[in-house]
Amino acid sequence: MSDAKAEIKPTQKISAKVWDENAVPRHRIQWCPGCGDFGVLASLKMALTKLEVTPYEVMLVGGIGCSGQIRNYLNGNAFHGTHGGALAYALGAKMANPNLKVITLAGDGDTFAIGVENFVHVCRRDPEIMLVIMDNGVYGLTKGQHSPTHGRGMNIKEWSEESPPPFSPLRLAMTAGCTFVAQSFSGDPKHSAEVYVEAMQHKGFAMVNDFSPCVTYNKFNTYEWYKEHVEEIPAGHDPSNTDAAWELLNDFDRRERLPLGIVYRNPRHKKAAKRLPIWTEELQQADVKPLLQMFR
Ligand code: SF4
Ligand code: MG
Numbered sequence: 512m513s514d515a516k517a518e519i520k521p522t523q524k525i526s527a528k529v530w531d532e533n534a535v536p537r538h539r540i541q542w543c544p545g546c547g548d549f550g551v552l553a554s555l556k557m558a559l560t561k562l563e564v565t566p567y568e569v570m571l572v573g574g575i576g577c578s579g580q581i582r583n584y585l586n587g588n589a590f591h592g593t594h595g596g597a598l599a600y601a602l603g604a605k606m607a608n609p610n611l612k613v614i615t616l617a618g619d620g621d622t623f624a625i626g627v628e629n630f631v632h633v634c635r636r637d638p639e640i641m642l643v644i645m646d647n648g649v650y651g652l653t654k655g656q657h658s659p660t661h662g663r664g665m666n667i668k669e670w671s672e673e674s675p676p677p678f679s680p681l682r683l684a685m686t687a688g689c690t691f692v693a694q695s696f697s698g699d700p701k702h703s704a705e706v707y708v709e710a711m712q713h714k715g716f717a718m719v720n721d722f723s724p725c726v727t728y729n730k731f732n733t734y735e736w737y738k739e740h741v742e743e744i745p746a747g748h749d750p751s752n753t754d755a756a757w758e759l760l761n762d763f764d765r766r767e768r769l770p771l772g773i774v775y776r777n778p779r780h781k782k783a784a785k786r787l788p789i790w791t792e793e794l795q796q797a798d799v800k801p802l803l804q805m806f807r
Contacts, residue, residue, distance in 0.1 A: 525563050530556040530586050533566070538583040547723030547734075548577060548645050550697030552584055554721075555614075555643070557700065558707035564612055572601040574617030574626070576652045578645035578723070581616045595626030598633045598642065605638045606787060607794050612711065613639070619646040620658035623680060627659075634687035637715040637779075638787050643707070644680060644718070645697075647725035648732050655728025663732055664740060664767070680720040681760060681774055685753075690777035691717035692756070694770055696741050697724070698734050702771065714779035722769070737769070744772035751778055 542548050559569065569587035573579035574597035582589040588611070592600040601615040622630050622644050633640070648661040662670070662677040670676045684692045691713040695703035703721055710717035722737050742763070749755050756775035763770045 525560055525565060527556055527560045529566060530559060532586050534584050534586045538580075540584055541580060542577060543727045545726040546577065546651075547647060547697040547721075547725070548581060550700045550703065551578075551616075551643060551645055551721055551723055552581055554695070554697070554700040554703035554707055555581075555585060555616075557704035558711060561704070561708055562711060568610070568612050570601075570604050570608075570611040570613045572597050572604065572613065572615045574615070574621035576618040576621050576650065577725075578616060578618040578651075579621070581645075595621055595624070595629065597621065598626065598629040598640075601640050601642075602633055602636065602638055605640055609639070609787075613641070614711075615640060615642040617642065617644055618651075618658070619644055619648065619660045619680070620650045620656075623659040623678070623683070627683075630683075631687045633716055634684060634689040634718075636787060637688070637690055639714055639716070641707070641710045641713075641717045641719065643710075644720045645723035646680065646720050647723050647729055648677070649725050649728045651725045651728055655725070661729075663769075664736065665731060679760070679764075680718070681770070684718045684720075685756060685760070685775060689718050689775075690715040690779060691773070692775040693718065693773045694720045694722070696722045696737055696771055698722075698737060699771070702743075706772065709773060709776075713776065715777065740767070740769050741771050742768045744770050744774065748772075750774060750776040 566586040571582040571585060571587050571589040573582035573591045575594040590600055597615050597617045601613050605613045646660055648663055649658055650656045657674055660677045662674060681692055681694060691710055693706050695706045706719055710719050724734050748759055750773045759774060
């Protein structure tokens with residue numbers, strides 16, 4: 512990683528097409544037709560193009576699951592970690608090279624079940640990383656078992672051992688101290704792209720929970736269901752006010768609606784470098800050749 516900074520090429524003219532280079536031809540997209548992850552991919556391309564970053568400056572860290580495939584379909588440096596570990600690898604990449612724009616792309620099962628401890632502690636550490644969660648309420652890759660967000664909107668009076676009540680990613684993020692908490696819907700990629708642009712410019716850890724319907728295994732939380740239940744956050748909401756953010760969540764829950772947009776944003780004043788150990792100097796001394804040899 513110590514050389515990654517040197518590898519960043521001078522800014523080139525960025526067009527939306529640059530995000531397909533080196534990606535789509537090598538990796539045939541394996542998602543089911545209509546999968547919500549297509550919308551997330553389109554939004555990421557729009558946001559990165561708008562910010563005029565180059566693929567050399569981007570580090571994509573994917574989790575395990577259908578969602579984790581997204582890093583194959585987008586140009587840029589990429590790393591595929593273990594289940595639940597994506598945020599830990601992303602944190603390591605950011606510490607090794609703070610100049611990289613680190614984007615973590617993971618599913619709801621990956622982030623909020625096996626990976627929940629990484630999520631909570633990355634919220635506390637507040638590195639400059641964007642996390643997009645492709646939230647579909649199921650484990651799509653392993654044929655649709657219930658994830659921690661399964662059951663959203665279902666009128667079930669008695670939850671069972673197999674199907675405990677879903678929890679709110681937004682409330683967990685707020686409680687864990689996340690400094691940018693937002694939600695989007697892949698059925699509205701332009702709006703999602705606007706949220707991603709704000710998230711990528713945040714000087715701390717930014718979580719975007721993106722509703723990304725699994726058309727194959729979640730027949731309840733469909734595009735139509737989301738269209739009936741999502742609602743943009745009112746323009747008058749002050750995301751810098753913690754009390755207002757909690758009240759907004761309470762109001763949406765009371766009305767059984769799902770907020771889209773930025774719920775909470777803490778204006779960061781302290782540089783990320785002051786909050787995180789940065790290892791660039793130590794890594795420049797490190798000899799990684801023996802380690803790389805192990806993978807030959
Ligand atoms: Fe998408 Fe679900 Fe198909 Fe996976 S199984 S690609 S999440 S629609
Ligand atoms: Mg999922």
